[in-house]
Amino acid sequence: MIDLSIPGKESERTFRHTHGRKRMANRGGDEVKLLGMWASPFVVRAQLALRLKGVNYEYVEEELANKSDLFLRSNPVHKTVPVLIHDGKPICESQVILQYIDEAFAGVGPSLLPADPYERAVARFWAAYVEDKLLPPWRKVFRVTTDEERAEWTRQTVAAVDTLEEGLRQCSEGKGFFGGDCVGYVDVLLGSMVPWVRATEKLSGDRLFDAGKAPLLAAWMERFSELDAAKAVFQDVDRVVEYAGAIQARLSAAAAPASTQ
Ligand SMILES: N[C@@H](CCC(=O)N[C@@H](CS)C(=O)NCC(=O)O)C(=O)O
Numbered sequence: 001m002i003d004l005s006i007p008g009k010e011s012e013r014t015f016r017h018t019h020g021r022k023r024m025a026n027r028g029g030d031e032v033k034l035l036g037m038w039a040s041p042f043v044v045r046a047q048l049a050l051r052l053k054g055v056n057y058e059y060v061e062e063e064l065a066n067k068s069d070l071f072l073r074s075n076p077v078h079k080t081v082p083v084l085i086h087d088g089k090p091i092c093e094s095q096v097i098l099q100y101i102d103e104a105f106a107g108v109g110p111s112l113l114p115a116d117p118y119e120r121a122v123a124r125f126w127a128a129y130v131e132d133k134l135l136p137p138w139r140k141v142f143r144v145t146t147d148e149e150r151a152e153w154t155r156q157t158v159a160a161v162d163t164l165e166e167g168l169r170q171c172s173e174g175k176g177f178f179g180g181d182c183v184g185y186v187d188v189l190l191g192s193m194v195p196w197v198r199a200t201e202k203l204s205g206d207r208l209f210d211a212g213k214a215p216l217l218a219a220w221m222e223r224f225s226e227l228d229a230a231k232a233v234f235q236d237v238d239r240v241v242e243y244a245g246a247i248q249a250r251l252s253a254a255a256a257p258a259s260t261q
Helices: 041-053 069-074 094-104 117-141 147-172 185-191 194-204 215-225 228-233 237-255
Strands: 014-017 032-036 057-061 083-086 089-092
Touching (some): 032 041, 032 069, 083 094, 094 185, 117 185, 194 215
């Protein structure tokens, strides 16, 4: 396993998020802990959901190259972050975590998934689209070593964004978010990627949510970035750029033919 972590200001492992001065009481004093890694958009999904719901939680930064016993015990199957631990019980996989937060804290803060079964189905459909069609080619953009490969995966990502523009048109019905007037499930899934979308632009000049080609998504991205929850948990874009650049440099070095003396 390659260590992709870059030491930074999260060198201290544990933070407690208390929503500024407003401490939200969890039901019955529930204990909520989130194991994460600062650069991960999947972790940002869980952070956004917790903040939007107003659930108090403790954040624990994991070193992926040196995983803690608690982490390995909590997610022995995938060994990935995020892991949510609620009153000692682990929940793994970001989409499962979002749905759990929505259900376990149903009376706390707004719902992420709509109540209407058809609208829920539509939200889940677009969530699956983001996960299966947008994320895979986009992740490749950061993990290939030639310009040709990068151009091809960027082309496939932009094609997926074009389709998603129609998804936003359908779900939002002229309102600001996939969830309509309020931030919903798909907003959180996609919103977690915003710092990486901005980092992509800085790294390669590719504007994924281009105002000319995807005007609804471009405006949505600005609107989402203005949310208090987003401002509180989004990574610093320059730090993401540095992190992504380090991944690319390591992969390029590994792919380069060994020099002969
Ligand atoms: N499908 C997972 C993906 C999570 C994931 O890939 N997390 C990465 C960090 S971005 C990870 O923990 N990788 C483990 C490692 O690099 O050892 C989810 O949605 O939670």
